[in-house]
Amino acid sequence: MFSNVHIVLVNTSHPGNIGSTARAMKTMGFKKLLLVNPKEFPSAKSDALAVGCIDVLEKAKVFSSLDDAVASANVNIGLSVRTRKASIPTLNVNECINHVLSNNNLKYNIIFGNESSGLSNSDLLKCDYMVSIPTHKDYNSLNLSAAVQLITYEFYKHSNTHISNKKKPIVRATAKEKNYFIESLIALMGQTKFMSVKNSKSLTKKIYILFNKANLESDEVNMLLGMLNSINKKLNK
Amino acid sequence: MFSNVHIVLVNTSHPGNIGSTARAMKTMGFKKLLLVNPKEFPSAKSDALAVGCIDVLEKAKVFSSLDDAVASANVNIGLSVRTRKASIPTLNVNECINHVLSNNNLKYNIIFGNESSGLSNSDLLKCDYMVSIPTHKDYNSLNLSAAVQLITYEFYKHSNTHISNKKKPIVRATAKEKNYFIESLIALMGQTKFMSVKNSKSLTKKIYILFNKANLESDEVNMLLGMLNSINKKLNK
Numbered sequence: 001m002f003s004n005v006h007i008v009l010v011n012t013s014h015p016g017n018i019g020s021t022a023r024a025m026k027t028m029g030f031k032k033l034l035l036v037n038p039k040e041f042p043s044a045k046s047d048a049l050a051v052g053c054i055d056v057l058e059k060a061k062v063f064s065s066l067d068d069a070v071a072s073a074n075v076n077i078g079l080s081v082r083t084r085k086a087s088i089p090t091l092n093v094n095e096c097i098n099h100v101l102s103n104n105n106l107k108y109n110i111i112f113g114n115e116s117s118g119l120s121n122s123d124l125l126k127c128d129y130m131v132s133i134p135t136h137k138d139y140n141s142l143n144l145s146a147a148v149q150l151i152t153y154e155f156y157k158h159s160n161t162h163i164s165n166k167k168k169p170i171v172r173a174t175a176k177e178k179n180y181f182i183e184s185l186i187a188l189m190g191q192t193k194f195m196s197v198k199n200s201k202s203l204t205k206k207i208y209i210l211f212n213k214a215n216l217e218s219d220e221v222n223m224l225l226g227m228l229n230s231i232n233k234k235l236n237k
Numbered sequence: 238m239f240s241n242v243h244i245v246l247v248n249t250s251h252p253g254n255i256g257s258t259a260r261a262m263k264t265m266g267f268k269k270l271l272l273v274n275p276k277e278f279p280s281a282k283s284d285a286l287a288v289g290c291i292d293v294l295e296k297a298k299v300f301s302s303l304d305d306a307v308a309s310a311n312v313n314i315g316l317s318v319r320t321r322k323a324s325i326p327t328l329n330v331n332e333c334i335n336h337v338l339s340n341n342n343l344k345y346n347i348i349f350g351n352e353s354s355g356l357s358n359s360d361l362l363k364c365d366y367m368v369s370i371p372t373h374k375d376y377n378s379l380n381l382s383a384a385v386q387l388i389t390y391e392f393y394k395h396s397n398t399h400i401s402n403k404k405k406p407i408v409r410a411t412a413k414e415k416n417y418f419i420e421s422l423i424a425l426m427g428q429t430k431f432m433s434v435k436n437s438k439s440l441t442k443k444i445y446i447l448f449n450k451a452n453l454e455s456d457e458v459n460m461l462l463g464m465l466n467s468i469n470k471k472l473n474k
Contacts, residue, residue, distance in 0.1 A: 001373070024383055029373035052378055134394055136238070136266035141289050146261055146386045149379075153387050157371055 001029040002155060004107050005100060007148060008034040008069055010123060011114040015040040019049030020145030022056035028152035029159075033060040034109070036069045066111075070126050071176035074106040075099070078119050078127035079147060081140045088130045089213055093151070096131045097158045106172055110151060115144050125208040126175065128215075173221040181221050182211055184228050191235065238266040239392060241344050242337060244385060245271040245306055247360060248351040252277040256286030257382030258349075259293035265389035266396075270297040271346070273306045303348075307363050308413035311343040312336070315356050315364035316384060318377045325367045326450050330388070333368045334395045343409055347388060352381050362445040363412065365452075410458040418458050419448055421465050428472065 007025055012018055018041055022033060033056055035041055041062060050057050063069040070076045077096060078088075091099065100108050111127060113119035124130060133150055135142060142150075186204060189195040195203050214220075244262055249255055255278055259270060270293055272278055278299060287294050300306040307313045314333060315325075328336065337345050348364060350356035361367060370387055372379060379387075423441060426432040432440050451457075 020380065020383075023378065023380055026376045027372045027379050027383075029375070052376060133390075134397070135264045136393060138266070139263045139289060141260065142264050143257065143260055143382075143386075145380075146257075146264075146383060149383045149386055150390050153370075156373060160371070 001159070003032070004104055005030065005155070006032045006034050006073065006107075006109045007152070008036065008066075008109045008111040009038065009144070010036040010066055010069075010111060010119060011117075012038045012041075012144065013115050014144075015043035015045040016049050017115065017144045018043070018060075019046035019057065020143075021148045022046070022050040022053045022060075024145050024149035025152055026053040026056055027149075028156035030152050030155070031056055031059065033057070034069050035060055035062045036066050037064060038062065066123055066126055067179065070109055070111070071174065071179075072107060073109040073175050074172040075103075075129070076109045076111060076127045076175055077129045077131055078111045078124050079113070079151070080118055080124065080130050080132055081135065081142065088124055088127065088209055090130045090132070093131060093133060093154055094158075096129070096151075097154050099129075100155065101159060107174075109175075112144060112147060121205075125205060125212075126179065128175075128212045171217050171219070173216045173218045177218060177221045178211060178216050181216075181224050181228070182207055184225065188228060188231060238396070240269070241341055242267065242392070243269045243271050243310065243344075243346045244389070245273065245303075245346045245348040246275065246381070247273040247303055247306075247348060247356060248354075249275045249278075249381065250352050251381075252280035252282040253286050254352060254381045255280070255297075256283035256294065257380075258385045259283070259287040259290045259297075261382050261386035262389055263290040263293055264386075265393035267389050267392070268293055268296070270294070271306050272297055272299045273303050274301060275299065303360055303363055304416065307346055307348070308411065308416075309344060310346040310412050311409040312340075312366070313346045313348060313364045313412055314366045314368055315348045315361050316350070316388070317355055317361065317367050317369055318372065318379065325361055325364065325446055327367045327369070330368060330370060330391055331395075333366065333388075334391050336366075337392065338396060340409075344411075349381060349384060358442075362442060362449075363416070365412075365449045408454050408456070410453045410455045414455060414458045415448060415453050418453075418461050418465070419444055421462065425465060425468060 007030060009018060009021060012035065018035065018038060025031065025033065046057055047054060111119065113123060133142060133147055186195065186207060244258065244267060246255060246258060249272065255272065255275060262268065262270065283294055284291060348356065350360065370379060370384055423432065423444060
């Protein structure tokens with residue numbers, strides 16, 4: 001169940017939250033946990049809160065960068081309580097659930113940021129979509145594992161009633177393929193001076209958002225890379 | 238918002254869970270917390286986990302018995318992960334939410350039991366309805382504050398879309414009125430020897446369930462009490 005969906009925690013400060021997250025996941029049938037730069041893991045504090053689900057912690061994979069953690073997924077979805085200025089495509093919770101349940105041939109990461117600061121804007125650029133959990137306007141400080149609990153609950157609840165539609169499966173590119181192309185493009189734009197120290201931040205952002213929205217397939221990325229290669233060859237001839 | 242709904246924690250062992258519950262509540266617009274026999278409260282451990290919502294803890298009311306805590310509510314709803322043998326009326330989560338959102342003239346308690354043992358069978362007899370949160374069959378050990386988070390989230394989510402229907406408001410009896418009648422009836426049944434030491438437990442249960450299901454209005458309880466009184470007068474003449 002949900003074997004194509006990873007829960008990803010980024011820069012988690014409190015090991016107890018990793019244990020609580022494991023428990024939240026397992027109550028809803030999730031078992032695959034990825035950790036990016038946890039402050040303390042493994043930890044007795046994590047284990048103490050993972051009542052009956054040490055197996056989730058034992059199988060958790062630890063990464064030193066978000067890039068590495070997102071690489072093998074086809075779709076990366078970042079959680080954010082704040083509305084960002086960035087025009088990253090947003091999904092509401094139901095749209096997010098439907099996306100995942102309608103495409104069980106794709107690998108998904110559902111990505112949660114640090115307890116106090118959430119996901120950074122540069123982290124969100126690695127996400128195809130952004131999702132916000134609805135909270136009361138006066139106080140939106142969801143605990144990290146509570147946020148994981150709510151999202152996994154929604155998945156579990158909807159999976160019981162969801163009827164998969166039979167549309168043609170998408171051979172979607174992995175994030176690694178897509179981001180390799182984007183970085184290559186950015187490098188090229190530096191080389192061409194289109195991108196300068198002054199505009200690099202805003203341009204990088206626009207490029208990521210554009211290609212994230214494109215829902216690129218593997219063949220399309222290969223084609224784009226072929227185009228870049230041909231340009232590079234020509235430039236460096 | 239949700240000023241007619243109390244969250245009730247019964248026999249809570251870990252003060253940290255009280256703090257986490259306050260936080261879970263406030264993210265979804267709930268502020269009224271009742272505590273029945275908490276092991277440790279007030280507590281620095283509760284405060285530490287109630288980031289930004291000490292106000293909920295400060296206004297929490299502490300009771301020494303569930304009877305006292307449920308007394309002023311019209312409808313008491315108990316959470317249970319287990320399916321009970323007792324035929325207490327059950328609602329699924331959506332039915333529970335609709336019940337509350339359709340009757341904002343009524344006072345509700347949503348009642349959560351102890352971390353390891355949940356609500357006892359005698360606690361559940363004080364509940365008009367029982368609600369279970371769906372969990373995966375292999376592992377149903379929801380953390381206490383996670384359960385509160387899920388229920389309050391469902392309320393908050395649905396309150397944004399719910400259109401209150403204009404049906405005639407019910408002048409529903411309070412639990413205190415109803416339970417006073419039930420206890421009077423049970424006393425009478427002891428007096429009449431209908432209830433013996435041998436059958437008192439199972440009979441008590443059946444009586445509670447019957448009258449809980451009846452959704453008694455205040456006038457009806459008054460009438461029932463009048464009937465009891467008339468019997469008692471006759472018996473003790």
